[in-house]
Amino acid sequence: MQRRSFVSHAAAAAAGATVAVPAIAQGQGTITWRLASSFPKTLDTIYGSAEAFVKRVAQLTDNRLQIRQFAANEIVPGLQVMDAVQANTVEMGHTPAYYYFGKDPTFAFDCAVPFGLTSRQQTAWYEHGGGRELLREFYRGYGIVNFLGGNTGTQMGGWYRKEIRSVADLKGLKMRVAGFAGRVMERMGVVPQQIPAGDVYAALEKGTIDAAEWVGPYDDEKLGLVRVAPHYYTPGWWEAGPQLSFYVNSAQWDKLPKPYQAALEAASYECHVRMQAAYDARNPAALARLLKNGARLHTFGKDVMDAAYKQSTAVMEEEAAKNAKFRKIYEPWKRFRHDQNQWASVAEAAMQNYLITAVRR
Numbered sequence: 616m617q618r619r620s621f622v623s624h625a626a627a628a629a630a631g632a633t634v635a636v637p638a639i640a641q642g643q644g645t646i647t648w649r650l651a652s653s654f655p656k657t658l659d660t661i662y663g664s665a666e667a668f669v670k671r672v673a674q675l676t677d678n679r680l681q682i683r684q685f686a687a688n689e690i691v692p693g694l695q696v697m698d699a700v701q702a703n704t705v706e707m708g709h710t711p712a713y714y715y716f717g718k719d720p721t722f723a724f725d726c727a728v729p730f731g732l733t734s735r736q737q738t739a740w741y742e743h744g745g746g747r748e749l750l751r752e753f754y755r756g757y758g759i760v761n762f763l764g765g766n767t768g769t770q771m772g773g774w775y776r777k778e779i780r781s782v783a784d785l786k787g788l789k790m791r792v793a794g795f796a797g798r799v800m801e802r803m804g805v806v807p808q809q810i811p812a813g814d815v816y817a818a819l820e821k822g823t824i825d826a827a828e829w830v831g832p833y834d835d836e837k838l839g840l841v842r843v844a845p846h847y848y849t850p851g852w853w854e855a856g857p858q859l860s861f862y863v864n865s866a867q868w869d870k871l872p873k874p875y876q877a878a879l880e881a882a883s884y885e886c887h888v889r890m891q892a893a894y895d896a897r898n899p900a901a902l903a904r905l906l907k908n909g910a911r912l913h914t915f916g917k918d919v920m921d922a923a924y925k926q927s928t929a930v931m932e933e934e935a936a937k938n939a940k941f942r943k944i945y946e947p948w949k950r951f952r953h954d955q956n957q958w959a960s961v962a963e964a965a966m967q968n969y970l971i972t973a974v975r976r
Contacts, residue, residue, distance in 0.1 A: 638688040644903055646875065648682045648706035648867070653693035653714060655812075656686045658834055660893045661859070662806035664765045665709040668861070675878035680871075689707045692960040693811075694890060700862040701757050703809050708862040709764055716794040716822065720934050721941045723763060724948060727857035729795050734856035734891055741858070744951045749944045760868045764859035765890030767896075772848035772915055773828030774840040776819065779915065782922045791827035795930065796853035802926045812838065819843040828853075832901035833894060840892040847910045852923050859890070 638876040649671060654662045671683040687693030697715050712725035724746075732740055740746040741763065754761050758871075765776035773792070779785060786804035797807035808824050818824045820843045827844065828851060829835050841847070861883050868876070906912060915923075 634813055636918075645681065645838070646871070647688065648680070649692050649937055650682050650684045650707040650709060650861075651696045651699050651705045652684060652686055652708070653696045653710040654687055655693075657837060660833060660890060660897065661765065661767075662686065664886045664890040664946050666892070667889060668709075668940070669884050671882040671885055672878055675882060676875055680875045684709075687817075696903075697862060698757070700759055700864050703864050703866065706864050706867045707754060709859065709860065711857060711859050712761075713794045713857070714893045717938060720795065720938065721753055721944060723795055724856065724944050725860055727854045728931065729799055730852040730924055731855050732952060732955065733959075734768050734858070736952070736959075737766065737856040738763070738887070740948065740951050741956065745947055749947070753944065754862075755865070758865045760863045762861040762863070762880060763887040764861040764883060765887050766856055766858045767830055768855075768891055768893050769831075769856060770851035770854040771828070771831050771835065772851045774835070774844035775826040775846040775848060776822075776844045778846050778913065779823070779919065781916065782919055785919070788826055789824045791818065791824050792853075795927070796828070798930050799853065799926045802930070803922055816840060816843065817900060831894065831898050832905055833897040836901045836905055841905050841908055841910045845909050845911050846913055847905065848913050848915055850915070852915070852920060852927075856947060862884075 623707060650660055650665065652665055654664050659923040665684055669684050672680050672682055687696075690705060693710075693713050696705075696710040697712075697718075699705045700708040706759070711727075713723040715722040721812045726742070727737075730835075737746075741750070750761055775788075777784070779788075782803060785800070787806065788804070789806045789808055790800060791808050791810045792800055792805070793809045795806060797805075797809075801807055808818075810818055810824065810827070811958055812829065815824075815827045815829070819827060823906060825844075827840065829838060829840070831851075835841075835847075863879070871879070902910075902912075931945060
């Protein structure tokens, strides 16, 4: 009798568990959103990470939160994704925050600033250094809720038609670079140019510009810049760990059922990890192919790096003095960067530097 009672209770419990999960989903109903990307489909790592994101959200919600992704220019231009989310033209966007530097340089903290945080440090600041709270407060003024959306890791310093042996070689150089980097470069004699990725090759080939920065080996290879500007420089000191973001319209977020909110945030974390891993895995082979096809790899000289650091610090201090929103994030961010670099010198950098030397013996 006891055995039969136990079996019947267990069966009832199992049946209840089986019904419970779908019942929650059924109670919420199906919601359809649109996501505007700042990137073309050809950039399969960045665009592809968001594709994986929307698929994962669908899986986690039993296909009841369906997000349709659109490439740059399919709904809005890539540089207007934030505006589209703010205006509720689309419910979501996937974009680098520093694209909106012209609206307020404070946006750059959600992506990258010159001599900023590495990808791991950026995530640490966002998750445990107060970054999320500071950025959420900032974005509230734009009617947006932001989420982690991936990271490329430290980017390259760009492609140049001639070698950059000293700061003097930067004088008068016309370079495709924008945002904070453009402002700093301008102080070093560069003439910044804002040119869409699709037009960079033609501009270099015709001599309209002398140099261009993009991302790193895997994505740079697709642009074919090695054929017209063979000098490939590292590091991209203006993008030590550029983080991408998912933007959600605040009003749409508030209407979203709690289980769907949790699914979206969980999927954003997966996307964040996936993108960095993909670039780390793909960049070495891409760099080897670029070198085989004529790229000449260079490291910026100490005088160039020192000048860039000096001017970057000056630009950010000046911005902090006149922009209260920028200053509110910059001051605690600066302390966090100092502590992170102190710690990195103790373990991470020491180990990495030894291994780099050891494997070359």
